Amino acid sequence: MRLRWLTIIPLAFALAFATVKVVAGPTTLILNITVADAAGGRLVGLAGDRPLVIVRVLNATNRCADFVCYFNETFLNVNLTLIQVNVSVYWFEVLVYEKSFHAENGSRTDLLARVNASTVKLALVNDVGEALKDCEVYLVGLNSKIPTLNVANGQTVSLPFGTYNVSSARCKVNWTSAPVAVPVLNPSFQVHNGTTNVRVRLGVAGVYKLELRRADGSPLVGARVKVAYIEAKNATVFEGTVNIGYVTLNNLPYGRYLVTVSWQGEPLLNSVIEVNGLQRGINLTTSLLPLVTLTVLDADSQPVAGVKLKIIRAAGGATAFDAVSDIKGQIVLGNIVPGSYIVSSSWLNYTFSIPVYISGFATDVKLPLRKVQVKVGTEPACGGSCSLPPGLSAELRCGDAMLASASLTAPSAELVLEPRERVYVNAPLKLKVFWNGTKLLEKDLSADVGVLSATLPFYNISLNVIDAFGKPLPDTYLKITDDLGVKVAKSDLEGVAEVGFVYGRKVRVEAFWGEVPVAREVVAITSEAVQIKAAVYTVKVEVLNALGQPVAQASVTAWVNGSGYSFKRAAVTRDDGAAELKLPVPSNSQVLLEVGKGRVRLTRQLLTDEVNKGATRVVLDLLVDFGSLQLRVGEVAGLVLAVAAAILASLAALRIWGRRAASRGLFEVYGGGLEAGEEEGEASWRSVLGRFKEVFGAEKEKEEEAEEEGLFDEL
Numbered sequence: 001m002r003l004r005w006l007t008i009i010p011l012a013f014a015l016a017f018a019t020v021k022v023v024a025g026p027t028t029l030i031l032n033i034t035v036a037d038a039a040g041g042r043l044v045g046l047a048g049d050r051p052l053v054i055v056r057v058l059n060a061t062n063r064c065a066d067f068v069c070y071f072n073e074t075f076l077n078v079n080l081t082l083i084q085v086n087v088s089v090y091w092f093e094v095l096v097y098e099k100s101f102h103a104e105n106g107s108r109t110d111l112l113a114r115v116n117a118s119t120v121k122l123a124l125v126n127d128v129g130e131a132l133k134d135c136e137v138y139l140v141g142l143n144s145k146i147p148t149l150n151v152a153n154g155q156t157v158s159l160p161f162g163t164y165n166v167s168s169a170r171c172k173v174n175w176t177s178a179p180v181a182v183p184v185l186n187p188s189f190q191v192h193n194g195t196t197n198v199r200v201r202l203g204v205a206g207v208y209k210l211e212l213r214r215a216d217g218s219p220l221v222g223a224r225v226k227v228a229y230i231e232a233k234n235a236t237v238f239e240g241t242v243n244i245g246y247v248t249l250n251n252l253p254y255g256r257y258l259v260t261v262s263w264q265g266e267p268l269l270n271s272v273i274e275v276n277g278l279q280r281g282i283n284l285t286t287s288l289l290p291l292v293t294l295t296v297l298d299a300d301s302q303p304v305a306g307v308k309l310k311i312i313r314a315a316g317g318a319t320a321f322d323a324v325s326d327i328k329g330q331i332v333l334g335n336i337v338p339g340s341y342i343v344s345s346s347w348l349n350y351t352f353s354i355p356v357y358i359s360g361f362a363t364d365v366k367l368p369l370r371k372v373q374v375k376v377g378t379e380p381a382c383g384g385s386c387s388l389p390p391g392l393s394a395e396l397r398c399g400d401a402m403l404a405s406a407s408l409t410a411p412s413a414e415l416v417l418e419p420r421e422r423v424y425v426n427a428p429l430k431l432k433v434f435w436n437g438t439k440l441l442e443k444d445l446s447a448d449v450g451v452l453s454a455t456l457p458f459y460n461i462s463l464n465v466i467d468a469f470g471k472p473l474p475d476t477y478l479k480i481t482d483d484l485g486v487k488v489a490k491s492d493l494e495g496v497a498e499v500g501f502v503y504g505r506k507v508r509v510e511a512f513w514g515e516v517p518v519a520r521e522v523v524a525i526t527s528e529a530v531q532i533k534a535a536v537y538t539v540k541v542e543v544l545n546a547l548g549q550p551v552a553q554a555s556v557t558a559w560v561n562g563s564g565y566s567f568k569r570a571a572v573t574r575d576d577g578a579a580e581l582k583l584p585v586p587s588n589s590q591v592l593l594e595v596g597k598g599r600v601r602l603t604r605q606l607l608t609d610e611v612n613k614g615a616t617r618v619v620l621d622l623l624v625d626f627g628s629l630q631l632r633v634g635e636v637a638g639l640v641l642a643v644a645a646a647i648l649a650s651l652a653a654l655r656i657w658g659r660r661a662a663s664r665g666l667f668e669v670y671g672g673g674l675e676a677g678e679e680e681g682e683a684s685w686r687s688v689l690g691r692f693k694e695v696f697g698a699e700k701e702k703e704e705e706a707e708e709e710g711l712f713d714e715l
Contacts, residue, residue, distance in 0.1 A: 027078045029057055030108040031071040033064070035089055035097070037119045038193045040112070043067060043091060043158040044119050046149065051115070052090040057083060081105055089113050094146065094160045116161045118195040124153035124169065125199055126251055127185060127277045128206035134172035137184065137200055140165045159191045169202050171253060176235040182253040185277070203254035209281030210247040212261060214288045214335070216361075219245030223286070224262045230272070231255040246281075261286050264319055266337040287338045293362045294323075294331040299370040299425055300450055303329025307345060307367065314340035314355060343367075347424040348401055369422035372396075372447045374404070376433055377414040379455045383527045386460045387411040389501040391436045396445075398427050411500075423447045435484065440503070457483075460500045462529040465491040465511060465519075467536040467582075469614060472496070476518070476534060479510040496529070516565045516584035535586045539606065540615045541571075542578045543595050545622040546633045550577020554597040554620070558606065562589035585611050597622055598630040 035051040037043050043051055053069040055062045058078065062071055082102040089097035096115035103109045124135045136152040139159075146162035166187040170179040183203030191198070210227070212220040225247055227238040237257065238249060252275050261269040261284065268286040294311075296304045304325060311321040311333070323331040336358055343365050344353045356365050376394050378386035393407035396417045403419040415433075423429070425447045431454055433441040445452050463480075465473045472495025480487045483504040489497040502525065511519035511534045518534035539558070543551040553572055556579045560567040571579040585591055591606035595618040602620055610616040624631035631639070 027075040027080045027083060028106045029071060029073045029075070029083050029085065029103055030106070031055060031069075031085065031103060031111065032108065033069045033071070033087060033089075033111045033113055035067050035069075035091075035113045035115060037117050037158050038114055038161075039118065040114055041119055043115070043117065044156050045092075046151070046155070046157055049092065051096075052093075053113070054088040054090070056086040056088075079105075085109075087111060087113065089115050091115055091117050091158065091160060092149065094141075096160050116193075117158045118161070118191050118193060119156060119158040120191060120195050120198050121156045122151045122153065123197060123199045125201055126204040126206040127201060129199075129201075130206050130251075132171060132202060132204060132251065134179070135169060135182070135202060135204075136171075136179075137166045137169040137202075140167045142188075159195075161192050163188065163190050166200050169200070171202065171204060171251075173237075173251070173253070175237050176229070176232050178232070180229070180232050180253050203277065205252040205254065205275050205277060205280070206250065207280060208249045208252045208275055210249065210259065211281060211283045212242055212245055212247070213283060213285045214290045215285065215338075216290050217285065218290055220261075220263075220286055220288060221245050222263075223268065223288070226260040228258045228260070229253070229255060230258055234258060259284060263288055263335065263337055266313065266319055266339070268337060289336045289338060289358070289361060290334060291361060292333045292336040292358055294325075294333065294356075295362065295364050296325040296329045296331065297364055297366045298422055299366065299368055301366070302371070304367060304369065304422065305329050307369075309365070310344045311356075312342050312344075313337075314342050347422075347427065348398060350424050350427055352424065352426075368425045370425055370447055370450055372403075372419055372423045372429075372450060372452060374417040374431060374445065374452045374454065375414050376417070376431075376441075376454050376456060378458050381525070381527055382459060384413070385527070386458055387413055387500070388415055388456065388458055389435065392433065392456075393435075394431065394433045397430050397432070398423070403429070435503075438484065457503060457505050457525070459502045459525045460498065461502050461507075461525060463489065463491070463497040463499060463509065463532050464529045465495045465497065465532045465534055467534055467538065468585075468612075469538065470533075471538075473513065473534050473536055475513070476532075476536075477512040478532070479512070481508040481510075513584045514567050514569075516560060516562070516567050516589075517586055518584045534584070536582060536584050537611050538580055538582045538614055539611060540578055540580050541573070541593065541595065542615070542617045543573050543597070544577060544617065544619045545625065546619065547623065548619070550575070551597050551620060551622060551625065552577060554579075554595055556581060556618075557594045558583055559592040559594075560584055560589055561592070562586055583611070593618070595620065597625065600630045600632060 033053055035043060035053060050065045051067060053064040055071050057073060058075060060073065083105060085103050086100045088095060096117050097113045124132045124137060126132055132153050136150055139149045139151055141148060142163040142165055146160055146164060151157055166184045169182050169184050171182050172179040185201035185203055189198050212223055212225065214220050221243055223242050225238065225240065225242050226236065227249065228234040229237050238247060254275050254277060257273050257275060259271050259273055268288050269284060271284060273282055296307055298304050305327045307325050309323050309331065311323065313319045319337065321333060325331050338359050341356045341358055342353050343356050344351065345367060347369060352368055354365060354367060356363060374396055378388065388408055388411065390408050390410055392415055394415055394417055395405040396403045396419065403423065404417040406415055406417045408415055427447065429445040429447060431443045431445050432439060433456065440456060441454060443454050463478060465476045467473045474491050474493045474495055476491040478489045478497050480489065480499055480502060482502050487499055487502065489499045491497040506522055506524050508522050509532055510517060511532055513534055513536050518536050519532050523530045541556045543554040545551050551573060552575045555570065555572055557570040558581050560583055567584055569581050569583055571581050573579040583591060591611060592603065593606045594601065594603040597620060600620050600622045602618055606616060621632045622630055623633045623636040
């Protein structure tokens with residue numbers, strides 16, 4: 001293929017005309033011209049190119065486009081001995097030869113025209129000097145005498161002398177149908193006499209090495225690599241699996257290339273590289289991680305050993321792993337593409353998935369599992385003073401699966417259940433608590449925290465039993481009814497009864513004192529001692545005689561009667577005439593009080609006001625107490641009257657035998673004073689007798705009133 005310049009270089013030589021000798025007759029010019037290069041060799045064209053030979057004789061011009069031209073011209077009416085001949089030769093439309101000479105008329109002249117052109121072989125080489133195939137260059141002459149040509153690699157062509165510039169080059173490669181343009185590294189060269197070879201270095205990388213590495217710098221083996229030439233509409237230069245860690249590419253035209261690296265269908269690298277001859281290759285470090293350590297953690301960031309995981313790409317790639325964590329909770333994976341993954345596992349019948357983003361050599365995988373501890377304890381109101389009873393058992397279930405169970409054989413502050421395996425945090429858990437086969441609690445739980453708790457209203461309560469006046473009441477039998485049944489206790493000397501394992505927030509307490517129900521109430525459980533006020537009264541009975549004097553050693557007996565019970569309590573008065581009776585007096589009960597001294601007795605009902613006040617006074621119809629003999633008022637009155645009659649009868653004798661002395665003594669006994677005369681003494685005796693009548697008359701009235709009151713009490 002040949003490109004011809006549009007500009008025709010004019011002849012460099014002017015025609016020379018010589019003075020010839022004119023003779024008669026015609027003139028004949030016989031000329032044989034052979035065109036050769038400067039070395040005398042045959043000119044070599046590109047595609048049938050032939051030199052143009054122009055011969056000018058006289059006013060005639062002859063042209064011949066061939067390597068050998070033969071001219072035989074006869075000029076009539078011209079008779080010359082010597083003929084002036086001008087020969088010009090054009091090669092690639094460039095004047096490369098010009099000569100003027102004289103030829104003899106009628107004789108043959110042979111001319112070897114060695115033109116100003118050398119036959120050269122054009123070698124197009126890459127940047128390492130290796131010959132290129134299927135490449136061609138566009139040669140541009142730097143002056144008007146040099147043609148513009150398209151020359152292929154290895155082609156031999158005769159070029160006119162001068163300086164040439166390779167303005168462009170194209171090479172045909174096997175990975176694209178159309179030739180691609182390549183830069184020229186040494187675009188300028190000269191052709192002169194003797195030039196036989198010309199080497200033009202093109203921008204084609206003879207050897208280019210793509211080294212593929214993993215993220216840690218180690219060679220990447222087994223990756224899929226695709227190299228596309230961006231300048232040729234992303235034509236694929238190379239595509240295949242690299243099994244040795246690098247790719248060697250030959251004769252790459254300079255330019256930009258898109259390198260795509262993938263691993264098992266997952267993209268690793270998309271990089272644009274520039275091939276420009278400055279380096280013979282490039283290291284491409286991909287994001288492929290040679291080793292990735294996954295630390296499997298539970299919801300509380302604790303390592304989990306022995307858990308099975310399935311790991312797949314979130315984007316649906318072909319990468320999938322099945323792995324089991326070791327004793328440290330770690331899983332080591334090789335050749336991992338960074339990105340989003342889905343980690344799946346299961347617990348019982350529950351399957352869960354966790355998104356994990358792997359970007360480095362170590363990644364944590366937090367599973368929705370956690371160690372669970374269920375503590376069954378008493379309520380906070382106990383303040384730590386309560387405990388759970390023996391025989392308490394509990395179980396933790398998820399559906400039909402038993403996760404943990406525990407029981408108590410001795411009192412304990414809490415009952416702890418702890419499954420051996422971790423529990424799925426979203427699993428529905430159920431806690432059941434039993435006491436001696438009786439279900440106390442059924443509670444739904446969730447493992448959203450590590451320590452779960454449940455409380456049972458078991459209390460150790462302290463009952464402070466007091467009587468009606470607020471004093472401690474010992475030896476009181478207590479019947480405590482809670483949600484589980486009946487418990488019994490007895491108050492100590494301080495009136496306190498400790499009762500353990502009471503179940504419920506309210507209990508019914510019944511108190512019995514002397515087998516008499518003295519209290520019944522429902523109390524709320526608190527951390528403080530519960531006070532039970534019993535209807536037990538200490539009644540002070542004060543016993544007086546008819547003269548209002550205390551009666552010692554009097555018997556005091558009380559009977560308490562009510563529906564279904566009867567109580568008797570007896571006591572003896574002290575020297576002060578008082579005795580205390582502790583009596584259970586429930587509501588709607590009656591108390592009968594009997595007081596006696598010897599044969600003198602009084603029975604009456606103890607009034608409610610007297611019970612509430614805790615004191616009563618009883619006056620016996622007793623005037624004289626001789627220990628073994630007691631005399632009522634009426635009896636003493638009769639005795640005194642008899643004594644008085646005897647005294648009156650003896651007055652006469654007293655008057656005779658010493659009236660004065662006798663009268664003084666009698667007067668002193670009965671409160672009278674001594675008088676000097678007899679008449680005064682007689683008046684004194686009358687006064688004494690009047691006082692006797694007054695006293696005994698009043699006592700008799702009191703006795704009659706007492707008899708009437710006693711009769712009323714009996715009724």
